[in-house]
Amino acid sequence: MEGASRRETEIAIAGGGLAGIVAAYELLDRGRRVLLIDKDSRENFGGLAKESFGGIHLIGTPHQRRLHIHDSPELAWRDWQSVADYGQCDDWPRAWGRFYCENSREYIFEFLDQKKIEFLPLVNWPERGIHAPGNSVPRWHIVWGTGHEIIARLLAALDAHPRRTHLDLLFDTEVSGVEMTDGRATGLYSRAIDGGDVRVKAEHVIVASGGICGGDLSCVCANWYKPWGDPPRKLLNGAHRYGDGMLHTQVAALGGAVTHLDLQWHYAAGVHHPAKRRPDDGLSLVPPRSALWLNARGERIMHPGPMPVYGDTRHLVASVLAQPGQYSWQVMNWKIAIKELAVSGCDYMTAFRYKKKLALAASLFFGNKDLVERLIRDCPDDFVVADHLDDLMERMDEKSLYGLTIDRARMAATVRAWDDMIERGPAYFNDEQLRRIANARAYRGDRVRTCKFQRIVDPKARPLIAIREFILSRKSLGGIQTDLQCRVLRAADGQPIPGLYAVGEAAGFGGGGMHGKRSLEGTFLGGCVLSGRLAGRGMAS
Numbered sequence: 057m058e059g060a061s062r063r064e065t066e067i068a069i070a071g072g073g074l075a076g077i078v079a080a081y082e083l084l085d086r087g088r089r090v091l092l093i094d095k096d097s098r099e100n101f102g103g104l105a106k107e108s109f110g111g112i113h114l115i116g117t118p119h120q121r122r123l124h125i126h127d128s129p130e131l132a133w134r135d136w137q138s139v140a141d142y143g144q145c146d147d148w149p150r151a152w153g154r155f156y157c158e159n160s161r162e163y164i165f166e167f168l169d170q171k172k173i174e175f176l177p178l179v180n181w182p183e184r185g186i187h188a189p190g191n192s193v194p195r196w197h198i199v200w201g202t203g204h205e206i207i208a209r210l211l212a213a214l215d216a217h218p219r220r221t222h223l224d225l226l227f228d229t230e231v232s233g234v235e236m237t238d239g240r241a242t243g244l245y246s247r248a249i250d251g252g253d254v255r256v257k258a259e260h261v262i263v264a265s266g267g268i269c270g271g272d273l274s275c276v277c278a279n280w281y282k283p284w285g286d287p288p289r290k291l292l293n294g295a296h297r298y299g300d301g302m303l304h305t306q307v308a309a310l311g312g313a314v315t316h317l318d319l320q321w322h323y324a325a326g327v328h329h330p331a332k333r334r335p336d337d338g339l340s341l342v343p344p345r346s347a348l349w350l351n352a353r354g355e356r357i358m359h360p361g362p363m364p365v366y367g368d369t370r371h372l373v374a375s376v377l378a379q380p381g382q383y384s385w386q387v388m389n390w391k392i393a394i395k396e397l398a399v400s401g402c403d404y405m406t407a408f409r410y411k412k413k414l415a416l417a418a419s420l421f422f423g424n425k426d427l428v429e430r431l432i433r434d435c436p437d438d439f440v441v442a443d444h445l446d447d448l449m450e451r452m453d454e455k456s457l458y459g460l461t462i463d464r465a466r467m468a469a470t471v472r473a474w475d476d477m478i479e480r481g482p483a484y485f486n487d488e489q490l491r492r493i494a495n496a497r498a499y500r501g502d503r504v505r506t507c508k509f510q511r512i513v514d515p516k517a518r519p520l521i522a523i524r525e526f527i528l529s530r531k532s533l534g535g536i537q538t539d540l541q542c543r544v545l546r547a548a549d550g551q552p553i554p555g556l557y558a559v560g561e562a563a564g565f566g567g568g569g570m571h572g573k574r575s576l577e578g579t580f581l582g583g584c585v586l587s588g589r590l591a592g593r594g595m596a597s
């Protein structure tokens with residue numbers, strides 16, 4: 057690196073997402089000097105968390121207690137292990153999962169609370185499980201103001217920190233490697249986007265560069281989970297544009313263990329993002345419970361039972377991947393859409409994002425008409441609207457791919473059978489999806505956003521809406537293996553590489569894959585806060 061400019065610091069952090077920011081904050085608290093480098097521009101400081109919805113998995117909070125939800129670290133750990141389905145040798149992932157369950161209140165909730173980050177009073181309940189238990193109780197706490205608020209508050213806290221002068225920030229600069237001296241990490245190699253190498257000398261290095269599920273998706277496809285066969289022909293991108301796994305490769309080349317990259321957390325209800333910021337840019341919908349989920353031929357997906365929304369995200373993905381064409385349709389009507397359809401992330405959920413209490417209350421009582429109108433307008437590639445089922449099916453077929461077509465007679469019969477069963481009344485609900493809807497409506501957090509057994513072809517609920525949905529790539533469950541101090545462990549002997557740390561999604565949120573195969577949801581933001589804090593503490597001690 058002839059002619060490189062040089063910088064010196066105590067701790068160099070590669071990546072300014074939530075995990076890197078929290079680590080920086082902890083280190084300032086402990087009087088350390090920090091240089092944080094990010095490839096992205098200053099306006100995107102905060103990474104994916106800034107566009108996230110801000111749902112966080114927490115156990116034993118005052119919000120749960122107020123709702124008389126009896127939760128405990130023991131119950132949470134039981135649920136966690138049930139969905140994680142860890143492999144025999146997953147000692148570090150297990151240690152991290154357990155630590156999360158035992159310490160989420162102190163390490164995550166209290167930390168955010170001290171930064172004046174508030175949660176909505178109603179705790180949500182995703183990932184209830186299907187074949188194995190999921191969340192036994194609601195644990196998904198929504199930040200008022202979404203992930204945008206988390207980042208805004210944390211950046212304000214960094215700025216107001218009494219030791220703010222100990223922190224240097226460098227944007228538009230890509231970290232390309234870790235400098236090693238006698239087996240110890242001693243700095244970073246980096247390059248400004250507009251040219252010019254920057255060499256950073258540091259006592260410790262933290263890799264906080266996020267997951268592998270973004271970039272150009274080549275890393276996702278190269279690490280595709282083998283039992284699922286080949287990746288689908290169309291895969292939408294819902295992760296970070298710089299989430300290309302480059303630093304994972306660097307760490308592996310230095311002898312660090314990088315594990316479980318084939319365990320990825322995708323979503324089944326992706327549509328093309330209207331912003332089209334990159335090829336196959338995706339928007340992840342939160343699928344309605346009361347819609348019928350059909351395959352590319354218009355057949356109801358039964359894998360083996362109906363698609364259990366809020367049951368097991370990985371199962372939904374695997375079910376769609378097992379269908380012809382590996383994309384799907386959700387069929388509903390206006391009434392279902394305004395009550396149940398939502399978007400993961402903050403851009404479309406404006407009442408949450410801009411903290412509009414009245415708008416939120418109105419959308420809960422009268423439905424979120426603005427959202428549905430906006431989606432229909434902005435996403436013409438994937439949304440189809442019609443007053444009559446025949447017209448709807450014809451328009452769906454105009455969007456059919458790979459030579460597959462809707463079997464209209466079969467689809468019409470499926471919709472009729474569904475509507476007839478609803479007409480017969482709850483005593484005759486002989487369908488798992490309807491039983492799950494009944495169960496969801498028993499919890500008040502879900503009742504407010506779940507229709508009361510709504511027929512699809514209902515003249516009072518028109519128009520009909522069909523949404524063409526693709527698998528959307530989002531989060532890496534695997535990553536750089538770390539111990540509970542976030543020290544990167546060597547593949548050869550499991551010993552820490554001196555001076556080298558990893559946090560957040562880069563570390564599989566801790567331990568190289570603390571979730572195992574599945575998440576209980578909200579554990580991603582939570583895992584970033586937890587690992588960022590542990591790294592800061594571990595390093596300072």
Ligand SMILES: Cc1cc2nc3c(=O)[nH]c(=O)nc-3n(C[C@H](O)[C@H](O)[C@H](O)COP(=O)(O)OP(=O)(O)OC[C@H]3O[C@@H](n4cnc5c(N)ncnc54)[C@H](O)[C@@H]3O)c2cc1C
Pocket residue numbers: 070071072073074075076093094095096100102103104105106107108109110111112113203229230231232264265266267294295296298299302303400401402531559560561562577578579580581582584
């Ligand atoms: C729309 C959306 C909604 C979500 N909603 C939720 C939710 O409700 N709950 C939840 O728990 N999780 C949610 N998530 C997931 C969560 O936001 C992420 O998993 C988490 O924010 C990852 O944080 P991170 O700091 O590990 O990585 P990132 O946020 O990916 O940050 C990594 C940073 O590193 C930088 N970088 C990458 N490579 C380099 C390099 N070579 N050199 C320098 N810099 C580099 C990037 O520019 C980026 O700023 C959501 C994600 C999205 C996209």
